[in-house]
Amino acid sequence: MTAFMRASDAFTWAMETDPRLRSTVVSVVLLDGPPDFDEVRERFDLISRKLPMFRQRVVQSPAPAPPRWEYYRGFELDYHVRRAAAPAPGTLDAVLEMARVAEMQDFDRARALWETTVVTGLDNGGAAMICKFHHALTDGVGGVQIAMNLFSLSADSHGHESLPAEPRVPGSSTFSGYRDTWRYDAGVLGSAVAGVARAAPRLAYSGVRRPVATARSAAATAASVYRTVRPINRPGSPLVTERGLTRRLGVHEVPMPLLREAAHRCGGALNDAFVAGVAGGLRLYHEKHGVAVGDLHLTMPISLRTNADDMGGNRITLMRFDVPVGEADPAARIRAVHQRTGAVRDEQSLPYTQLIAAALNLMPRWYIGSVLRHVDFLASDVPGVPVPVYLGGAPVRAQYAFGPTIGAAVNVTLLTYVDTCALGVNVDTTAIPDFDVFHAALVAGFDEILSLAS
DSSP: OOOEHHHHHHHHHHHHGGGGGGOOOEEEEEEOOOOOOOHHHHHHHHHHHHGGGGGEEEEEOOOSSSSEEEEEEEEEEHHHHEEEEEEEOOHHHHHHHHHHHHSOOOOOSSSEEEEEEEEOOOGOOOEEEEEEEETTTBBBBHHHHHTTTBSSSSSOOOOOOOOOOOOOOOOOOHHHHHHHHHHHHHHHHHHHHHHHHHHHHHHHHHHHHHHHHHHHHHHHHHHHHHHHHHOOOOOOSOOOOOOOOOEEEEEEEEEEEHHHHHHHHHHHHHHHHHHHHHHHHHHHHHHHOOOOEEEEEEEEEEOOOOTSSSBOOEEEEEEEEETTTOOOHHHHHHHHHHHHHHHHHHHEEEEEEHHHHHTTTOOOOOHHOOOTTTEEEEEEEEESSSSSEETTEEEEEEEEEEEETTTTSSEEEEETTTEEEEEEEEEEETTTOHHHHHHHHHHHHHHHHHHGGG
């Protein structure tokens, strides 16, 4: 049976008719030396044989089915795994410039949705790896799972499993797409009918025995769904309002023990202190421009991944809620963020993510775009690799992830590595033209949070 996109991924794929809403993710891995390129290439070959989507492209299906993943005969590993020399003087800024260009470029949609470039010639003999992939391919946690198949725990990089056979590319006929689509549609319809048949007696019984409680539960679920899809008519920020196509990338590092300690002293978790730090940076940025700010609209990925899910894949849902950016007290800001994120994680709409996404797929693209472009910022916390690792025999020094803005002014992604929280900052320069001013404000916002741990 052909693999069809999940409704949430189909939604992400379709909204890219507006290039400001692209879901391209870029990560940068810094190395203490040049890796063995043949070893890196072989590791990606292994991953592409274990994960079908790494050798598949996306093909449109006859309506109403979503797009489907399809093997194709033109897959070429050397197109996806490349090497390049860093432009002089070989600094981190040069690597970030290469990553910025990759982040702004769309994929060749006739091929698989990932690209990797090994960059050599950095100062002090270092090297880097720039990975680019579409969010439909995997989420942050899935990306870390994939990375663990790239990395090794020692400089000896040759002790991994042998390569399985290449996947067979099935032949296709003129009507194969229609046949698979018919089977998919029939399966969805059958599942819906079976679900209604199972649920109807239980709902009827509950309605008779506990009519008030049943009505309240239904109303609470409906309200939760509305909060998930509610339209946002304008940005919360009176300053950061425009959106464009140009991006600028930056990084910042925060000690994980201090950030966690600051969170715990205020009754929060690491993610609460992270979001509060980003919010503090946004407040300071507005203050530098003499603009008052209150609550801002945040989109935060919520992981739905379970132990039963396979490696890779996209298992997140995007939840939107308001954050008290104008709160000057960092401790009070952490407590407020903790309360609001807790409410979001308990939303009754979470089990219905795919149904909601399927309904949104029926909405006009212009409407969806207008809603997403009014979100002020994104913040994503990704637990990374907890121990030092190697890539192709070279020690990994640092890792950064740059999530897509998806219509927001900025996306700040936290990726942990050992005991460091590495922040990847992806800014829409139409919204925030003075990147250096914003970056300094963001650093000061996290300094406010870290001072709580002193």
